[in-house]
Amino acid sequence: MASRILASVRPPHGLNGSWASSPLLASRQWSSSPLKSFMPHSRGHTRLSPPSSLPRFYSSSPASSQAAKASPSSFWTKTAIGGTIALATSATLLNQLTKAPQMEASAHNNSSSLTGGNVVQDLKDEHNRIGVEKKSTSDLLLSMLVYKLCTFSLLVDLAPKIIHLAEMVHLTPPVYWVVRKTFFAQFCGGETAEDCIGTMKSLGNGGIGSILDLSIEVDLDESDLDSQTPEEIRSRFNKSADNIADQISTCIATASHMAKSFAAIKVTAMGSPLLLQQVSNTLTTLESRFRTIDQDKDGKITKDEFKQLVKMLPNPLQNHGSLDAVVDQLFKEADKDKDGRVDWVDFACTVSLNRDETRALFTSSQAASEATNAVPGLFKEDLDDYKRLLTRMEKLCDQAETTRTRLMIDAEQTYFQPAIDNVALHLQEHYNHTPHADGPLIFNTYQMYLKDALGRLQQDYTRAQRNNYVLAAKLVRGAYMVSERKRALELGLEDPICDGIEATHVSYNAGVDFMLGEMAHQQKSIEAKEEKKDDALAMSSSPVVLFVASHNKDSVIRTCERMQDLGVSPQSELVMFGQLMGMCDQISYTLGQHGYGIYKYVPYGPIHHVIPYLIRRAQENSSVLGGVAVERNLLWEELKMRFSTSRAQIKGVPVVPTGPATAM
The missing domain is CATH 3.20.20.220 (TIM Barrel)
Structure with missing residues (x-):
């Protein structure tokens, strides 16, 4: 916000041209807009041109220098006048800063973003500004930068390798600093x-x-x-x-x-990712065996087929009892509609790793692991x-x-x-x-x-x-x-x-x-x-x-x-x-x-834990350029409108009245 207001302040009337040519002001006021590189298109871009001349606070000619040396009091006079102008400029800047929230608010409160009608109509409206109008200018610039970076597919593809290389050569601080100021700030809450x-x-x-x-x-x-x-x-x-x-x-x-x-x-x-992979392998294999045993492919198995499937489990006897007793008990529980057949949903609910009563069925053993069609088990x-x-x-x-x-x-x-x-x-x-x-x-x-x-x-x-x-x-x-x-x-x-x-x-x-x-x-x-x-x-x-x-x-x-x-x-x-x-x-x-x-x-x-998430966000934005293009257009239009409003505000900045300083 402060940088935008600084760019909008005119040099007070009567100030030396050398002040206006300082790198700070020149870069903020009269150079081409820093937003241009983020534009979706260049048409309609507004550029401020430097003024051809500025009124001078005092002449820098040799004659005036000699006059200054000849009259010591003129030095203090100029200092007093310069101090007055500096105070006036500071007051003007402070006034602009205190009005900044109202300036930004006026930029997006002049018109309603929503039609007030059907939600579908408002969603289809590509000029609907509700998503950008209440954001600060710095947030808009950040979003423009991040979305622009996401359009460079080569950069997105190389990002994991760049980060990995930085970790190898112990250069993560500067890399993480860049990530924290861009992608992390855009996509994370803290x-x-x-x-x-x-x-x-x-x-x-x-x-x-x-x-x-x-x-x-x-x-x-x-x-x-x-x-x-x-x-x-x-x-x-x-x-x-x-x-x-x-x-x-x-x-x-x-x-x-x-x-x-x-x-x-x-x-x-x-938990352990290795454990989750093993559990996934067990569950996937068990369902595959169910589909194979289902001879008529109607999605259900008979009690005999049920018994064949239980025999494929790593520990079908659960270290006690007979196989028939185990099958009788499990099938009776799984056959909820009592039609003598069980589908995969009822089987999975009954013979489950989530149940204390049946978890031991999946205990791995050497004999089970050597069986041809065995369901892979897990160690105790x-x-x-x-x-x-x-x-x-x-x-x-x-x-x-x-x-x-x-x-x-x-x-x-x-x-x-x-x-x-x-x-x-x-x-x-x-x-x-x-x-x-x-x-x-x-x-x-x-x-x-x-x-x-x-x-x-x-x-x-x-x-x-x-x-x-x-x-x-x-x-x-x-x-x-x-x-x-x-x-x-x-x-x-x-x-x-x-x-x-x-x-x-x-x-x-x-x-x-x-x-x-x-x-x-x-x-x-x-x-x-x-x-x-x-x-x-x-x-x-x-x-x-x-x-x-x-x-x-x-x-x-x-x-x-x-x-x-x-x-x-x-x-x-x-x-x-x-x-x-x-x-x-x-x-x-x-x-x-x-x-x-x-x-x-x-x-x-x-941030080092969030890096995988941020890389996926960059890849997603890179692959969905259509939606990102709409976002960038909205951001750019909002920035242009605020920039135009800021220029209008510039014309209203009070100028220090002419007086002795001008005459001198």
Whole structure:
């Protein structure tokens, strides 16, 4: 703000031209605008030209110098006059600084950004300034810089290597300084939860809620594990997970300061990533064996087929009893409709790592590992660690339930995701039974750019219905496309991601339609049962809650239109929307102004932990240039308008009256 006001102050009348040619003022007032390099286009750019001449405060000719020497009193006269002018200039500058907030406010209060009509109309309006009009000029410049950097794909692609190289040669301080002043400032709320409180309050003033996110995640680094024993690795990760659980507890406590807030959790930070990969492998193999044993491919298996599958488990006897006794007990429990057949949902709920009664079935043994079709097991110590992970998560859920803070479980890489889903479904089954005042407590995330995402969403809905809890689902397109495709290529695996952006759009829209369709189906059931058509679907009666987390404006508009068609009230928060901090503010603030449930992810954490998150944000902005171009255009138009307003203010700056100084 101060720099903008400095640039707007005229040299007082009668001041020497050498003052105007100083590097500070020349760079701020008469050079070409520093914003030009961030322009979406150069047309219409305004440039100030330096004046051809300036009135001189005093002559610098030899004659005048001699006169000054001849008359000592003239020195003090000039000093007094110069001091007076300096005071007047300072007063003028101070006056401008005190009026600066009003100047910025007037720049965006002269006209209303919203039409006041339909939310869809306001979302479609590409000149809607609601996302930029209340930002400070420095924030606008920062956003312009970051978005501009994101357009350099080579820089974005090389960023991980540059940071890695800086770490190798111990040059992280200057690199982190640049990151902290640019991408970190744009996309993160701070380095601690307390740092984010101001951001959360500011968002709340715009009708936007917050999802506070301790942005610490863990990935596999086998080279880092080679020199350690299994016991050392286990101890290290358990200690780290306990520490992060304490930090997430602080995150939940901080989020609870704002009503209806969320806290985000990454399950990879709550245990060993190696353990999560092993659990994922076990679960994936078990489901694959189920599909293979299902001879008629109708999705269900008979008791004999059930027995074959149990025999493939690492420890089918659980160290006691006979196989037939174990199968009889498990099949009776799984066959809930008593038709003599069991589908995958009922099997997975019954024979589960999440149950104390059946966890021992997955205990690894040498004989099981040598079997051809065996399901890979886990050592007893690994099963104990998995139980510890569940205990950490349940403790955090208890705290969240007490403080009425909802939890958002983030999706991560595909080689962790089956284990993450297994944990999330376990928590939903235990905490999403009773309707809460602010809706279900646990939300799971589905990355719809994965080919199997829609099928898993539908399968999880079936599971929720059978176990009588609310399925709360956040739908995203996905955040790991680059690394996932690279891994699939290196390992010779099938690409798990949809073939092309259009296929991803189709998958995402299908997920939204499925969730809204289940709401509509429930609404019709209520109307038919109670013979009332005026009873709107509410949080207490809906089987699902949908969270549309998307930066794609078309997806948001499409969802709003579907909500209007189905009569789903924005205030019901049966459908919520979300974007990341620093992205798509036009969408976020428009939804907030129209009363929709809209939330911003507010990540925080030490900068060296947040680097992976920031790299993904840069990659996402680089790959979605269309949306970023709209953002940049809005930012640029706002800056031009403020610049024009500032020039108008310049003309109104009072000038020091002419007098003795001018004559001299």
